[in-house]
Amino acid sequence: xxxxxxxxxxxRQIELEGFGVKGxxxxxxAKVLIxxxxxxxxxxxxxxxxxxxxEIGIIDNDEVGLTNLHRQIIYRESQIGEKKxxxxxxxxxxxxxxxxxxxxxxxxSEENAEKIIKDYDIxxxxxxxFATRYVINDACQRLKKPxxxxxxxxxxxxxxxLNCEEDSANYRTLFPEENLLKEEPNKNKAxxxxxxxxxxxxxxxxxxxxxxxxxxxxxxxxxxxxxVKNYNFNIxxx
Numbered sequence: 001x002x003x004x005x006x007x008x009x010x011x012r013q014i015e016l017e018g019f020g021v022k023g024x025x026x027x028x029x030a031k032v033l034i035x036x037x038x039x040x041x042x043x044x045x046x047x048x049x050x051x052x053x054x055e056i057g058i059i060d061n062d063e064v065g066l067t068n069l070h071r072q073i074i075y076r077e078s079q080i081g082e083k084k085x086x087x088x089x090x091x092x093x094x095x096x097x098x099x100x101x102x103x104x105x106x107x108x109s110e111e112n113a114e115k116i117i118k119d120y121d122i123x124x125x126x127x128x129x130f131a132t133r134y135v136i137n138d139a140c141q142r143l144k145k146p147x148x149x150x151x152x153x154x155x156x157x158x159x160x161x162l163n164c165e166e167d168s169a170n171y172r173t174l175f176p177e178e179n180l181l182k183e184e185p186n187k188n189k190a191x192x193x194x195x196x197x198x199x200x201x202x203x204x205x206x207x208x209x210x211x212x213x214x215x216x217x218x219x220x221x222x223x224x225x226x227x228v229k230n231y232n233f234n235i236x237x238x
Contacts, residue, residue, distance in 0.1 A: 039196030
């Protein structure tokens with residue numbers, strides 16, 4: 001049941017056709033894990049906490065750096081050098097004190113992935129390397145957990161909803177050449193500052209749609225690739 005304060009807080013969302021109180025209650029009961037609280041994860045955490053997801057897990061072992069601030073707008077100059085998860089939690093609590101925030105000050109690995117992921121309804125892949133994405137994918141497959149893949153580079157963003165049903169597309173459907181990709185150095189760090197916010201917004205929208213089921217239009221088994229420089233948007237069936 002939603003409290004009176006929650007009914008007022010989420011009124012504009014509750015008013016949406018097909019969403020209603022039922023949709024908001026589903027968000028309140030949901031548990032979402034965000035892997036990485038950098039460019040993508042910092043924005044996704046803000047949006048999902050703001051939307052009223054009841055419990056959020058954030059996992060990362062990095063520290064806030066000066067070069068993060070042009071796109072990771074959850075952080076402040078005064079937080080440079082501090083743990084990202086701890087600073088994100090502090091700022092998220094300021095946004096919505098009703099949301100439970102779980103911090104994991106570590107990187108996701110084959111050793112801890114299942115132990116952490118098992119407690120959540122859906123995972124949001126906001127990491128920045130191929131190796132971790134395979135770990136997310138394989139753990140989610142074993143646990144039968146859906147996850148939203150999101151990635152950025154230069155001016156391009158990608159989003160897909162994967163592993164959401166039996167025989168669903170997964171990350172290996174997209175990128176089957178694991179060994180080649182894991183050996184490839186991650187050289188390109190260039191990114192326009194607005195791109196993570198746009199990509200994370202789309203990924204968060206997919207999470208909300210999946211959790212509330214207020215629409216059957218989604219990126220389930222589809223890959224969205226878009227470019228903010230020329231506004232090309234394409235969706236591919238997987």
